Amino acid sequence: MDDPTLADALAHDLDAAFEPLVRAHAGRCFAIALRVLGDPRDAEEVAQDALVRAYRALAGYESARIRDLRLRPWLATIVVNLCRNRIRRGRAPTTPLDGLAEVGREPAAPTEHGPVAVAERAAEREQLAALLATLPERYRVPVVLRHVDDLSYAELAEVLGRPEGTLKAQVHRGIAMLRAAAAEAEPEEVMA
Amino acid sequence: MTVNGMLEAAAADLAPGLLGGLAVRAPRGLVDEILVEVGLADRIAPLASAIGTLSAIGTLWVAWNGRGLASVGLGEDGPTAAAEHEARTGRRTLLADALPPELASAVSRRLAGDRHAPIELDLRGRTPFEVAVWRKALEIPFGEVRPYGWVAAEIGSPKAVRAVGTALGHNPVPLVVPCHRVVRTDGSIGNYSLGGPRNKRAILAAEGVDPEALEDAAHRGERLVGSDTTHIVCWPTCRHARRVTPQHRVSFRSLREAGARGYRPCKVCRPVAISTAA
Numbered sequence: 086m087d088d089p090t091l092a093d094a095l096a097h098d099l100d101a102a103f104e105p106l107v108r109a110h111a112g113r114c115f116a117i118a119l120r121v122l123g124d125p126r127d128a129e130e131v132a133q134d135a136l137v138r139a140y141r142a143l144a145g146y147e148s149a150r151i152r153d154l155r156l157r158p159w160l161a162t163i164v165v166n167l168c169r170n171r172i173r174r175g176r177a178p179t180t181p182l183d184g185l186a187e188v189g190r191e192p193a194a195p196t197e198h199g200p201v202a203v204a205e206r207a208a209e210r211e212q213l214a215a216l217l218a219t220l221p222e223r224y225r226v227p228v229v230l231r232h233v234d235d236l237s238y239a240e241l242a243e244v245l246g247r248p249e250g251t252l253k254a255q256v257h258r259g260i261a262m263l264r265a266a267a268a269e270a271e272p273e274e275v276m277a
Numbered sequence: 278m279t280v281n282g283m284l285e286a287a288a289a290d291l292a293p294g295l296l297g298g299l300a301v302r303a304p305r306g307l308v309d310e311i312l313v314e315v316g317l318a319d320r321i322a323p324l325a326s327a328i329g330t331l332s333a334i335g336t337l338w339v340a341w342n343g344r345g346l347a348s349v350g351l352g353e354d355g356p357t358a359a360a361e362h363e364a365r366t367g368r369r370t371l372l373a374d375a376l377p378p379e380l381a382s383a384v385s386r387r388l389a390g391d392r393h394a395p396i397e398l399d400l401r402g403r404t405p406f407e408v409a410v411w412r413k414a415l416e417i418p419f420g421e422v423r424p425y426g427w428v429a430a431e432i433g434s435p436k437a438v439r440a441v442g443t444a445l446g447h448n449p450v451p452l453v454v455p456c457h458r459v460v461r462t463d464g465s466i467g468n469y470s471l472g473g474p475r476n477k478r479a480i481l482a483a484e485g486v487d488p489e490a491l492e493d494a495a496h497r498g499e500r501l502v503g504s505d506t507t508h509i510v511c512w513p514t515c516r517h518a519r520r521v522t523p524q525h526r527v528s529f530r531s532l533r534e535a536g537a538r539g540y541r542p543c544k545v546c547r548p549v550a551i552s553t554a555a
Contacts, residue, residue, distance in 0.1 A: 100317060107311050111303040120299050129304050133311050137343070140315040209280050214299055216280075232287050233299045260288040267280050 088156040096148035099140070107136055110156065113234055114164045120229040121168040123218040131171065135163040158240040165226055165244055172222060216266050224259030231256045309371060314343035316399060319366065321359045322373040324349075324384060331388065331483060334476045337452070338362070339376055339384060345397030346380070348449045351472050365449075387453050390419030390484070396453060403449075406434070410444040417458040420484040421514040422491070424462040426551030438462070438551070446470050457481060462551050464495015486514060499528040501548050503540045510535040515546035 086094070086105055094102035114135050119128035139160060143151055217225060230236045230244060231252075238249045245252060312318035321340040331337070338358035340347040347366065352358025355372045363370040375381065386394035392415060400408055409432045416431075417423050429441045445456040451471040457480045461467040466488050469477035478488045494513060502518040503510035505525050510532070511518035529535040532542065532550040542548045 103315065103317055104308075104312060107308050111308050111311065113300065115303045115307060116300040119301060125304070129307060132303065132307060133314065136311045137314045140311075209283070210299060212280050213283070217299070229299075257288065260284055264281065264284045264288060267284055 092152055092154050092156055095143055095154075096151035099143050099151075103140055103143070106139075106156070110160050111136060113157075114160055117161060117164045117229055117234050118168055120214065120217055120233050121165070121222075121226055122171060123214075127171060131164060131167045135160065135167055138163055138167075155240070155243070157234075158236060158243040161230060161234060161236060161240070162244045165230070168226075169222075212267075212270070213263075216263050216270075219266060220259055220262060224255055224262065227252050227255045228259040228263070232260075312369070313371070316342040316344040316368075316401070318342065318369040318371060319347050319362060320371050320373040321355070321362055322375050323355070324381070325375060331452075331480065334472060334479055339380075340366075340370060341376070341380060342368070342399060344399040344401070346384070346450055346453060347399045349451055349453055349471075384453060392416070392418065398450060398454075406432075406437075406440065407444040407447060410441050411448055411450075411454045411456070414445065414448070414454055414456050414459055417455060418516065419455075420486055421512070421516065421546070422458050422460045422481065422486060423512055423546070424464075424551060425459055425467070426462045427512070427547075427549055428459055430549040430551070431547070435549070435551075442467070452480070458484075460491075464500065465492055494528070497528075498530045500531060501529040501535055503527045503529060503535055508540050509543050510540040510548060511543040512546045512548055515543055517543055517545060 086109065091102060091106055091109065095106060111132060115128055115132040118131040118135075119125055122128050122131065217228065220228065227241055227245060230241050231238070236244065238252055241247075241252045241256075242249045247255075309318060313320055319340045319342045321338055324337040324339050335351045336353075337349060338352040338355070339349050340358075340362045347368075348362055350358065350361065352361065359370040359372050362368075376384065380396070383394040383396045387396060410428055413428045413431050425441045425445070426435070426438045428445075429435050429438045432441075434440070441459075445459055446468065448454050448456040448470060451457065451469075457469060457471070457477045459467070466474050466477055466481070468474060471477075471480075481488050491513065499513060501510050502513045502515075502521065503526075504518075504521040505527050509517065510529060527540075529538075529540070532548055535542075535548075
């Protein structure tokens with residue numbers, strides 16, 4: 086079910102359509118939270134809290150309002166706000182590599198299936214995730230939304246309330262910082 | 278593709294989602310957790326700490342979701358209990374090992390007689406009349422009973438005695454809402470949704486009520502009990518009635534009879550005149 090159809094279904098019968106919404110979006114809510122916060126347990130709590138809040142919000146909305154919702158950015162907004170609240174509450178994001186290796190065990194879009202390829206991808210994911218966790222929040226959040234969650238810049242602007250131009254600059258800056266950090270970690274790869 | 282390769286492509290913004298390898302599936306159980314929290318699925322578990330005497334009536338299965346407690350029932354085993362709850366509610370019901378600790382402790386306290394143990398109930402789809410009946414049943418103290426007609430009068434529908442009986446029969450959370458403390462107006466114990474009248478007797482006995490003695494007295498015509506020193510009249514199991522010593526204890530067949538002899542109704546148990554038979 087695509088999002089407009091889902092929004093229609095939610096407007097028509099929230100209780101019947103909410104499970105399909107959760108099944109379609111819980112994974113990406115979790116992924117956003119995991120890559121912003123770094124901790125799988127925190128991310129799971131945030132993803133759960135976000136969708137529960139979404140349900141309660143939907144229960145109070147007029148059906149016309151639900152039908153007009155753009156579900157992807159709307160849910161991302163809830164997740165990002167909850168992540169920020171957690172960060173503000175003073176718990177610095179941590180990146181336990183064990184946890185990341187564990188939750189990252191299922192690649193989203195595997196192209197190769199050999200054990201070596203799988204292991205390499207897992208190692209790369211870990212490395213990327215660790216790098217991402219070092220980015221300042223201002224860059225990390227837009228990078229995650231753009232490149233992990235695949236939101237468009239228009240959707241990013243909706244979620245973060247910043248102009249598209251600013252967000253493009255922040256994403257590019259974030260990626261540049263990641264590249265610099267990666268180069269520092271593995272100088273020989275840069276030479277290749 | 279190497280980490281640098283991915284980052285380079287991301288930098289060019291040519292193929293968004295190149296860090297998509299960092300997208301992960303939701304952890305197992307997350308979807309269920311969310312659905313339970315909003316009340317679109319339930320969990321069910323055996324109540325481990327059912328107080329001693331109650332274990333005689335069988336294993337109690339308690340179902341709940343994020344809105345509150347959804348049902349209490351007897352069941353042979355988990356799958357049967359879950360299937361029955363699912364059939365009754367239409368909600369997917371997941372078997373759990375145990376209740377969340379807070380809920381377990383609140384339910385145990387409630388069963389042990391603490392009426393103020395905080396327990397949210399999921400009462401979606403119930404009528405306001407049913408809810409009013411169950412709320413009223415909750416006011417009956419541990420170890421005491423009241424007739425159906427009293428509940429009807431107290432909720433402002435004195436004629437709806439039969440409907441009160443039906444509502445109590447539909448109580449989804451027996452023991453937690455103590456419908457077993459409501460008995461027939463003629464003094465007999467009456468029906469019980471949690472496994473029939475025999476269980477109702479066992480539960481009342483566990484609370485210190487002697488159902489046989491109560492029925493015998495009712496059979497002799499005793500509906501109310503008064504004290505000839507205070508001239509106050511009570512339901513026979515009211516704690517004030519039970520304090521009356523045998524030499525001062527007076528039986529009445531009706532509130533009218535007590536009134537005619539100058540007795541005032543107790544302000545705690547609030548006896549009422551019940552005309553309709555239940």
